[in-house]
Amino acid sequence: MSEPPAPGVRVRLWDLPTRLIHWSLVALVAFSWWSAEEGEMELHRYSGYAVLALLVFRLYWGFAGSSTARFAGFVKGPAAVAAHLRSFAQRGPSDIAGHNPLGALSVLALLAALIAQVGFGLFAVDVDGLESGPLSHLVDFDTGRVFAELHETSFNVLLVLIGLHLAAIAFYLVYKRDNLVRPMVTGWRTFSGPAPAVRFAPAWRILVGVVLAAAAAWAVARGFRF
Ligand code: HEM
Numbered sequence: 031m032s033e034p035p036a037p038g039v040r041v042r043l044w045d046l047p048t049r050l051i052h053w054s055l056v057a058l059v060a061f062s063w064w065s066a067e068e069g070e071m072e073l074h075r076y077s078g079y080a081v082l083a084l085l086v087f088r089l090y091w092g093f094a095g096s097s098t099a100r101f102a103g104f105v106k107g108p109a110a111v112a113a114h115l116r117s118f119a120q121r122g123p124s125d126i127a128g129h130n131p132l133g134a135l136s137v138l139a140l141l142a143a144l145i146a147q148v149g150f151g152l153f154a155v156d157v158d159g160l161e162s163g164p165l166s167h168l169v170d171f172d173t174g175r176v177f178a179e180l181h182e183t184s185f186n187v188l189l190v191l192i193g194l195h196l197a198a199i200a201f202y203l204v205y206k207r208d209n210l211v212r213p214m215v216t217g218w219r220t221f222s223g224p225a226p227a228v229r230f231a232p233a234w235r236i237l238v239g240v241v242l243a244a245a246a247a248w249a250v251a252r253g254f255r256f
């Protein structure tokens with residue numbers, strides 16, 4: 031006879047901006063890769079500006095967003111990471127409302143790798159000087175080539191981090207029986223214990239973030255030449 035389902039309480043965990051940013055980043059990283067491989071450099075740059083805008087918004091949201099999106103809410107010290115590692119001795123989902131202390135490190139690493147990827151691309155110049163990032167006029171040709179090399183290297187680093195990210199999600203699903211993907215899609219998650227408190231940011235803050243992100247991407251795309 032199968033066991034009756036454990037009683038659970040449904041909690042809204044991730045706000046819409048956090049989820050939209052995540053799935054847009056997934057689509058745009060794939061599109062950036064494809065466009066670079068196909069030599070569609072104009073599309074590649076537009077895709078990069080969109081990633082830049084999303085990153086600016088995500089950094090802002092890390093300070094002004096809902097409690098599960100704030101860096102202060104999920105970035106913890108080594109003791110919390112060690113305690114989380116010890117919890118692997120037991121299978122079953124955790125009751126943490128948001129990123130766990132170990133996942134927080136991968137969130138920071140992914141965001142840093144994406145910032146590096148975009149940052150290097152802005153200064154990159156291709157081998158014949160025909161295709162370049164919008165800030166490449168600030169550096170000489172050889173330095174632009176170095177940025178292009180860094181842009182290629184950081185992409186490989188990004189691919190490794192994405193591989194680890196997916197492996198960790200699969201591990202939580204199979205070993206901890208914890209489906210992290212569904213909440214990142216729907217926003218909602220079921221907890222077996224008491225409902226954790228999540229504070230959601232007011233909608234006007236989204237507007238401020240959109241203006242900030244759009245202004246930053248527009249200024250960078252113009253190479254700060256107004
Ligand atoms: C998530 C964002 C991005 C990803 C994943 C990405 C990925 C790539 C990849 C895989 C290449 C080919 C590297 C090679 O094999 O030579 C490339 C080339 C290039 N990217 Fe990006 N890129 C991104 C953002 C940007 C941005 C924001 C810009 C500038 C606006 C940019 C400008 C360039 C340029 C100029 C090249 C050609 C460099 C060369 O031919 O040596 N990229 N990018």
Ligand code: HEM
Pocket residue numbers: 048051052055056057059060088099128129130133137140141192195196199210211212214
């Ligand atoms: C280009 C590929 C990807 C990148 C760059 C990426 C990046 C990120 C980032 C930055 C976060 C932190 C979210 C935030 O707080 O804003 C995150 C979380 C997350 N990602 Fe991805 N991701 C990628 C692919 C995927 C895919 C394909 C899946 C699903 C199979 C996925 C599932 C998740 C989940 C479930 C979380 C939340 C983890 C948790 O509960 O702590 N990601 N990802």
